[in-house]
């Protein structure tokens with residue numbers, strides 16, 4: 552059995568990413584809001600666009616703190632952010648949903664999300680994803696590094712130098728692999744299961760563009776930032 556250890560450089564990298572991940576939290580807690588009150592579909596859509604808009608701003612700040620990201624080609628930096636924003640939103644939503652809450656709160660939260668006005672055909676894949684993330688019981692280091700790995704996906708549209716992105720992503724993947732072995736020694740395949748969630752996440756974000764199309768017919772307003780990121784309007 553190989554002795555797995557995180558070297559000093561990897562520990563520094565992990566600290567930088569976790570600090571950035573914790574520093575750039577969503578300003579107000581959407582779960583608390585949803586647990587407090589039942590909203591109309593219009594109010595929920597507004598809440599969603601507000602949360603998603605502030606999450607994109609938070610994502611940009613977090614991404615700037617990923618070591619090496621700012622040395623990538625600037626247009627590639629934009630392409631990576633644009634290509635990962637929806638996935639990062641669902642990953643963060645899954646983490647919000649899977650957070651330890653007092654008994655019964657998760658059921659109420661699930662009910663509120665199910666009744667929020669989002670078309671039904673989208674609910675099953677979305678909650679399957681949320682529950683599969685919850686079952687992993689990720690520690691915050693794993694959540695932060697998994698988000699960084701999602702952002703540093705080399706095969707996003709319009710990336711000119713995928714090799715440079717791949718080098719950064721591989722550094723993160725190596726740290727995550729070691730972390731998984733150290734945090735979940737009993738589960739041999741934990742790291743593989745974690746990466747499998749990223750495949751599920753990409754599928755979910757494909758639904759998302761179709762979701763937007765259906766929403767567009769109902770002529771909902773998006774913020775300028777979301778128009779940019781979500782390719783709408």
Ligand SMILES: O=C(c1ccccc1)c1ccc(-c2nc3ccccc3n2[C@H](C(=O)NC2CCCCC2)C2CCCCC2)cc1
Pocket residue numbers: 577581582595596598599602603606640643644645647648660663664667669673759762763
């Ligand atoms: O399908 C979605 C979508 C989004 C945009 C276009 C098309 C589809 C789409 C996207 C997120 C969620 C979603 N799943 C959640 C799980 C738990 C708690 C809240 C959740 N939300 C939404 C939310 O605010 N998410 C935040 C979380 C922090 C990071 C930014 C996002 C609310 C918004 C109020 C109404 C009910 C859901 C649910 C659905």
